[in-house]
Amino acid sequence: MSEKKTERRDFLFTATAAVGAVGVGATVWPMIDQMNPDASVKALASTEVDVSSVNPGKTITVLWRGKPVFIRRRTQDEINEAKAVKLEDLKHPEKDEDRAKNPEWLVMLGVCTHLGCVPLDQKGDYNGWFCPCHGSHYDISGRIRKGPAPTNMEIPKYEFVNANTIKIG
Amino acid sequence: MSDHEYTPKSNFGKWFNDRLPLLTLANHLTDYPTPKNLNYWWTFGGILTFCLVTQIVTGLVLAMHYIAHADMAFDSVEHIMRDVNYGWLIRYIHANGASMFFLAVYIHIFRSLFYGSYKAPREIIWIIGIIIYLLMMAAAFMGYVLPWGQMSFWGATVITNLFSAIPLVGEGIVTWLWGGYSVDNPTLTRFFTLHYLIPFLILGLVVLHIWALHVPGNNNPIGIDVKKPSKDTVPFHPYIVIKDAFALLMFMIVFAFFVFYTPNILGHADNYIEANPLVTPAHIVPEWYLLPFYAILRSVPDKLLGVIAMLSAIFILAALPWLDTSKIRSAVFRPIYRQFYWILVADVLILGYVGAMPAEGLYLLIARVATAYYFLHFLVILPILGFKERTLPIPLSITEPVLGGSSNLAAVRDDSRLEKLK
Numbered sequence A: 001m002s003e004k005k006t007e008r009r010d011f012l013f014t015a016t017a018a019v020g021a022v023g024v025g026a027t028v029w030p031m032i033d034q035m036n037p038d039a040s041v042k043a044l045a046s047t048e049v050d051v052s053s054v055n056p057g058k059t060i061t062v063l064w065r066g067k068p069v070f071i072r073r074r075t076q077d078e079i080n081e082a083k084a085v086k087l088e089d090l091k092h093p094e095k096d097e098d099r100a101k102n103p104e105w106l107v108m109l110g111v112c113t114h115l116g117c118v119p120l121d122q123k124g125d126y127n128g129w130f131c132p133c134h135g136s137h138y139d140i141s142g143r144i145r146k147g148p149a150p151t152n153m154e155i156p157k158y159e160f161v162n163a164n165t166i167k168i169g
Numbered sequence B: 001m002s003d004h005e006y007t008p009k010s011n012f013g014k015w016f017n018d019r020l021p022l023l024t025l026a027n028h029l030t031d032y033p034t035p036k037n038l039n040y041w042w043t044f045g046g047i048l049t050f051c052l053v054t055q056i057v058t059g060l061v062l063a064m065h066y067i068a069h070a071d072m073a074f075d076s077v078e079h080i081m082r083d084v085n086y087g088w089l090i091r092y093i094h095a096n097g098a099s100m101f102f103l104a105v106y107i108h109i110f111r112s113l114f115y116g117s118y119k120a121p122r123e124i125i126w127i128i129g130i131i132i133y134l135l136m137m138a139a140a141f142m143g144y145v146l147p148w149g150q151m152s153f154w155g156a157t158v159i160t161n162l163f164s165a166i167p168l169v170g171e172g173i174v175t176w177l178w179g180g181y182s183v184d185n186p187t188l189t190r191f192f193t194l195h196y197l198i199p200f201l202i203l204g205l206v207v208l209h210i211w212a213l214h215v216p217g218n219n220n221p222i223g224i225d226v227k228k229p230s231k232d233t234v235p236f237h238p239y240i241v242i243k244d245a246f247a248l249l250m251f252m253i254v255f256a257f258f259v260f261y262t263p264n265i266l267g268h269a270d271n272y273i274e275a276n277p278l279v280t281p282a283h284i285v286p287e288w289y290l291l292p293f294y295a296i297l298r299s300v301p302d303k304l305l306g307v308i309a310m311l312s313a314i315f316i317l318a319a320l321p322w323l324d325t326s327k328i329r330s331a332v333f334r335p336i337y338r339q340f341y342w343i344l345v346a347d348v349l350i351l352g353y354v355g356a357m358p359a360e361g362l363y364l365l366i367a368r369v370a371t372a373y374y375f376l377h378f379l380v381i382l383p384i385l386g387f388k389e390r391t392l393p394i395p396l397s398i399t400e401p402v403l404g405g406s407s408n409l410a411a412v413r414d415d416s417r418l419e420k421l422k
Helices: A009-031 A039-043 A076-084 B011-018 B022-031 B038-065 B074-081 B087-115 B123-144 B150-165 B170-178 B187-216 B234-263 B288-300 B302-324 B333-357 B359-390 B400-404 B407-413 B414-420
Strands: A047-050 A058-064 A067-073 A105-109 A120-123 A127-128 A137-139 A144-148 A158-162 A167-169 B034-037 B233-237
Touching: A039 A047, A039 B087, A047 A058, A047 B187, A058 B187, A105 A167, A127 B123, A127 B187, A144 B407, B011 B022, B022 B234, B038 B087, B038 B187, B038 B234, B038 B359, B087 B234, B087 B288, B087 B333, B123 B150, B150 B170, B150 B302, B150 B414, B170 B187, B288 B302, B288 B333, B288 B359, B333 B359
Parallel strands: none
Antiparallel strands: A047 A167, A058 A067, A067 A105, A120 A127, A127 A137, A137 A144, A158 A167, B034 B233
């Protein structure tokens, strides 16, 4: 093969194949990309929630981008408990301060990081959440403590618009 | 198929066949020489064809009434059940038909495992079969999502989330599959489209499956190569046709029992609750035919490794013709393999059982042992057994033990002589 001289025809074959590949790619990509989230789905990117009626020790669940978000107003005991956990005991080490900027309010995606079920409130071995699907236990900071989930429950981007309103997204 | 000489009798037949040799094909299919010792385990190919046609016909009819929209899907299914003429019947046939399809395919697969039908020269038939099985699982899963009940929604969430285990690109793939940030209307419409498409892909693969089968011809219960046509074969029509038809009739009795007497026993009550993205049902389980793989997924405590184990459990089957090193096809002549075969059957049934139970305590332990054994069977036992096992002597032809009075088959049937052979 190596002794064969490159001819004009070889160049034409290579050039044709290259242009053909680019053409196929340019045609296939829109077919693939059409399945990604569309403009109307992306437009629903933020939700404002009134939390004035939430009492300490209660959790409300709101829908954001089709997913549940847990907003828990934690009691002082719960905050102390969350802060007392040693980082070495955690599968996915995160400080409680980094997860709840305002320690009274824990705002997180209510989606188990294993396979996406909604964990149950105030259940499980760690006084936090328990996922009924495959048995992941989360603590009162939403951190994974036991079970197959690889990471802590996700904290979405959010801010307090005023004392009673949280804007998620 | 190629070495087939056939001339139609009528002039029109000749004229047509010269232009499109359909009559040659029909003649090939009727005359197709089939081993004369095929037992009833060989009738499931025909039964599966019936299942596929049933699903396509009932599915087409359901699609005339179903609305693929997150706000309307659940109600449209209830509309089919209550308002559409015979809608209840058509939907129950379709829903139970999926279970019957899997029941038949599992018997078909385990028949191949027992009689070594996957071995040379039938590897391509086997691999096409595994692809069909994979597509069946995809079609069944997406079909289950369409009624948009609680199990539909959460089943879809869990299964699509399996892809999030892939490092780096996993999350992007899941978002792409969903067409959003959770399972929602875009997910439903694309699942409906794919659910409609896949049966036709399966149909095409079934044609290839049968084509590949007709090159070497059927394997048979004693697993020897058969000269065809010969005293060892009978024409497909009418001998096999009538046997298949009888078996199909028996199968349809079972099918009808489920449809008319316990149409919901294989489903979950939770799926009669409309999908709610805020609440996961307390105990979510897939349909019965996916339970063994679900048990394997849950038995591994790591997310990525669990997904890999589950997928490997399916894909390992495609490598089976090369993992099984024994030259003898049929388990009739493999006394040790025969025992491992039944252990594997029990192992898969146990996996199915623990897959339906909560993943904790003793169930989890059993699931782990059974998962380990499943892989042990394919990766260790089968390759070694092919070299170590002392197989029984195989007859030279199907007819020989009957007409020639060979001792081989008699030895197999007679346990006391079997003991002496060991």
